[in-house]
């Protein structure tokens with residue numbers, strides 16, 4: 182390098198006294214958040230995964246509305262971290278089933294969840310094995326609004342608010358940044374876009390290798406909570422009184438406490454699907470350690486795709502302890518949905 | 532079961548001896564009293580060197596590390612800006628004289644003293660600024676005797692005609708000398724929190740081109756306050772022992 186201070190390397194593995202950071206290239210002459218805004222947010226391809234909440238000045242707000250940084254022209258410190266970790270800044274969609282080690286349908290004997298509660302079972306086993314110290318789960322409040330909880334003990338997963346699917350964006354990544362410095366092994370559950378965010382983050386900033394276990398959920402689309410609530414209310418459903426929500430056979434179903442339920446065709450929900458979801462082609466969370474969803478297995482079972490060594494280790498542990506029941510999975514159904522997602526979500530759009 | 536107690540029989544010899552004994556005891560107390568009272572302020576008790584009294588401050592030793600203000604359980608320490616650096620001041624309305632600050636100070640910039648008899652003229656005066664902690668306060672002393680308690684067997688008081696020093700230099704505790712180094716430069720997100728937080732301006736950055744930022748730590752300036760390490764969101768920086776660095780040092784000095 183140049184200048185009076187050379188890049189001095191004491192021990193390349195341990196410490197350097199000068200170090201370099203490559204910030205990303207700009208597409209326009211504004212601060213980095215301005216670039217992110219132009220390329221990802223304003224162009225409508227933001228998946229709302231929340232990875233950009235890495236923002237060291239905590240300016241980027243990932244809440245129940247499009248990602249924003251109020252007053253960024255003044256407050257953005259121009260570090261470029263948001264762009265470095267954004268999985269959509271340079272976006273090439275991924276699709277298909279992806280590589281895997283093993284596929285099966287499973288049902289947990291210990292927990293009750295959306296389908297076979299395999300998500301909860303995997304995380305509980307990973308906690309038991311000591312692979313992770315804490316798992317970030319998405320729970321819900323009395324009005325079915327999602328919020329993030331830290332699960333450290335498997336007993337916490339007996340709470341059926343923590344298990345089960347919430348069809349709304351949840352601020353998992355912002356919470357991750359809050360805790361990352363204080364724990365060693367973190368487990369993350371998320372939609373495919375969040376999994377892609379985690380992988381991009383880990384590639385750019387190895388500190389986040391702490392996220393030892395990532396479960397991806399099969400996903401066609403997600404919603405903003407307020408929008409879903411208002412839309413369903415218009416159609417006569419009440420999300421705030423729901424005890425469970427589900428999408429089955431093309432229908433969005435709300436179960437109420439009194440046993441009745443409200444159904445609406447998913448096609449009708451089309452108009453509130455966020456634009457970022459409409460360019461996503463990853464149905465099966467290709468980059469996750471383990472992908473889990475409901476299609477492809479019979480009622481009460483979850484389809485599980487194991488993709489990595491760590492996923493396999495946790496699976497073997499569960500089998501050894503006899504925590505799960507397994508069944509056949511229909512790969513063709515998953516395959517069909519993967520293809521379907523590519524078809525309905527073309528990218529580039531025009 | 533009740534037990535009846537009889538009064539002792541009057542006995543002339545016994546009562547004479549009893550009275551004599553009492554007279555001797557009283558005379559003894561008059562001549563050489565056995566009280567353990569110290570006649571403050573004419574006398575002062577000898578205190579240990581690290582007595583937890585008024586706290587004094589050495590501005591030159593201070594590395595602005597905030598450890599004192601962080602550790603203070605009473606939240607009595609505020610950092611004041613003086614010459615672009617932060618120095619501690621103690622609010623004696625809150626201070627509980629636990630001396631955690633003194634113990635936590637890595638450079639012994641905060642020093643204990645044996646001054647415990649302090650009067651503040653008003654509540655406002657009790658909020659002491661860093662510059663007012665540097666000099667030993669003037670103490671009007673009327674004492675000419677130092678009293679030392681000896682607890683070894685029965686309590687003995689030793690009085691000596693010396694005037695005790697209230698501020699004693701005590702040896703600085705041996706602590707490892709740390710410097711900050713970039714242990715994991717690949718984690719750096721270019722937030723510059725370390726640059727902005729360094730009280731010694733030991734960390735700096737240059738723009739090599741539009742994209743590339745070069746950071747450097749000047750080890751000679753680094754005092755080992757480690758604020759940068761606390762601030763770094765991605766554990767890029769770590770503390771190293773300065774002596775270890777000299778050992779492994781195949782780096783060029785400026």
Ligand SMILES: Cc1cc2nc3c(=O)[nH]c(=O)nc-3n(C[C@H](O)[C@H](O)[C@H](O)COP(=O)(O)OP(=O)(O)OC[C@H]3O[C@@H](n4cnc5c(N)ncnc54)[C@H](O)[C@@H]3O)c2cc1C
Pocket residue numbers: 293294295296297298299300301302317318319320327343344345346347348349350351353370371372398399400401402403404428473474475476483484
């Ligand atoms: C938005 C969304 C869309 C989905 N779409 C499909 C689909 O089209 N086809 C399909 O087969 N499966 C889909 N799934 C997955 C499916 O609904 C179940 O989550 C999955 O089968 C796991 O069931 P389980 O009983 O094993 O999980 P459980 O043990 O019940 O655990 C599910 C876990 O998912 C987490 N979670 C719930 N909501 C969210 C959220 N919004 N964001 C992040 N994490 C969350 C919670 O932490 C919860 O603990 C979708 C999931 C989501 C969140």
